[in-house]
Amino acid sequence: MTIHAASFNELKLDRLSxxxxxxxxxxxxxxxIRQGEFIALLGPSGCGKSxxxxxxAGLLPATGGGIWLDDKRIDQLRPEERGFGMVFQNYxxxxxxxxxxxxxxxxxxxxxxxxxxxxRVDEAITMVRLNGHGHKLPGQxxxxxxxxxxxxxxxxxxxxxxxxxxxxxxxxxKLRLEMRAExxxxxxxxxxxxxxxxHDQEEALSLADRIVVLKDGVVRQVGAPDELFANPNYLxxxxxxxFRN
Ligand code: ADP
Ligand code: MG
Numbered sequence: 001m002t003i004h005a006a007s008f009n010e011l012k013l014d015r016l017s018x019x020x021x022x023x024x025x026x027x028x029x030x031x032x033i034r035q036g037e038f039i040a041l042l043g044p045s046g047c048g049k050s051x052x053x054x055x056x057a058g059l060l061p062a063t064g065g066g067i068w069l070d071d072k073r074i075d076q077l078r079p080e081e082r083g084f085g086m087v088f089q090n091y092x093x094x095x096x097x098x099x100x101x102x103x104x105x106x107x108x109x110x111x112x113x114x115x116x117x118x119x120r121v122d123e124a125i126t127m128v129r130l131n132g133h134g135h136k137l138p139g140q141x142x143x144x145x146x147x148x149x150x151x152x153x154x155x156x157x158x159x160x161x162x163x164x165x166x167x168x169x170x171x172x173x174k175l176r177l178e179m180r181a182e183x184x185x186x187x188x189x190x191x192x193x194x195x196x197x198x199h200d201q202e203e204a205l206s207l208a209d210r211i212v213v214l215k216d217g218v219v220r221q222v223g224a225p226d227e228l229f230a231n232p233n234y235l236x237x238x239x240x241x242x243f244r245n
Contacts, residue, residue: 003123005192006083006160008035009068017064018051020218025051027217028065033195034158038187041197044240048217049197053163056195058082069160079111085162085192085204089169091146093138099125099149100134106157124152125184143177151183155190162194168203181209201241205229213237 011033018026026048033039054060056067058079067075074082077202086092093102104121112120125134128148138146147167147223154162167183168176184207187194198204204211205225213228221233232238 002120003127003155003190004158005036005190006158008160008193009146010034010068010070011161011193012068013056013065014068015024015065016052016055016062016067018048018055018060019063025217026055026062029214029217029219031212031219031222033193036191036193038184038194038196038207038209040204040211041195041214042199042201042204042211042240043214044199047214049199049214050165052216053165053195053197053215054216055215056161057086057163073170082161083159084155085159087150087154087159087167088148089166090164091143091150091170093146093149093153095138098135098137099130099141102138102149103156106153110157120156121152124156127155127189128152128182142175144173144179147171147179148182155186155192157174157193162192163197164194165197166199167196183207205241213240215240 010196013029013031015028015030016026017028032160043049046196051060055062058077062075066073094105098219099119103124104117107117116236125131128151130145130148130152133141133145138149144166168179198208208225210222210224211228212222215236221228221237229241233240
């Protein structure tokens with residue numbers, strides 16, 4: 001395999017905060033993520049999930065705290081300097097570019113030779129099982145296939161971190177289940193550290209190595225799915241995980 005996951009030991013969010021005017025959307029979030037983990041960032045709408053992800057990606061500045069990749073502080077770096085892979089709910093593909101060109105775009109920006117690019121793009125397309133669709137335009141693909149393209153585009157640059165923001169929420173229930181399994185399969189194959197934002201408890205429980213429960217910008221609990229399910233720390237976590245007592 002030519003595509004690998006870039007390596008590091010730890011990603012650390014240190015008292016990460018974000019204010020919007022008088023609203024504290026994120027309140028001193030501390031979190032340490034180890035290389036290769038699949039983390040679900042779980043919580044109800046408005047709890048600060050996208051804010052966290054956008055700060056990690058470099059699309060939104062924090063108003064307090066920092067982000068560390070091992071001993072390197074990265075929260076002042078521009079998005080392209082961080083080199084993280086992003087997958088959004090609306091796919092965000094270039095509509096006028098073929099699947100191959102969409103997937104290879106980041107490699108082109110990095111100045112990779114055409115031959116090397118082709119090899120990597122072919123491999124990423126195979127990884128997401130889109131063989132034979134490389135010359136199509138995104139508009140000629142189903143929603144699930146478009147999300148596969150977005151995943152291929154995210155992993156082809158060998159990012160240290162893959163960030164996914166509710167990537168399946170625009171798909172129907174059947175495709176959602178199919179793509180959930182696909183995302184985990186690709187993660188197992190590549191081992192790329194992943195932070196996956198969702199408001200869907202079942203999705204978090206079935207996908208993640210560890211779940212981070214956010215509420216009103218505060219981390220309420222962090223744990224493996226079985227720990228969280230068996231031992232919720234707070235009533236609101238318990239309720240959110242599906243208990244009703
Ligand atoms: P989630 O992704 O968990 O649904 P967000 O991170 O998008 O939540 O939002 C967290 C809170 O911050 C919400 O109350 C939201 O209204 C607010 N918020 C997010 N972005 C902005 C913004 N650009 N300006 C003002 N408020 C914002
Ligand atoms: Mg959101």
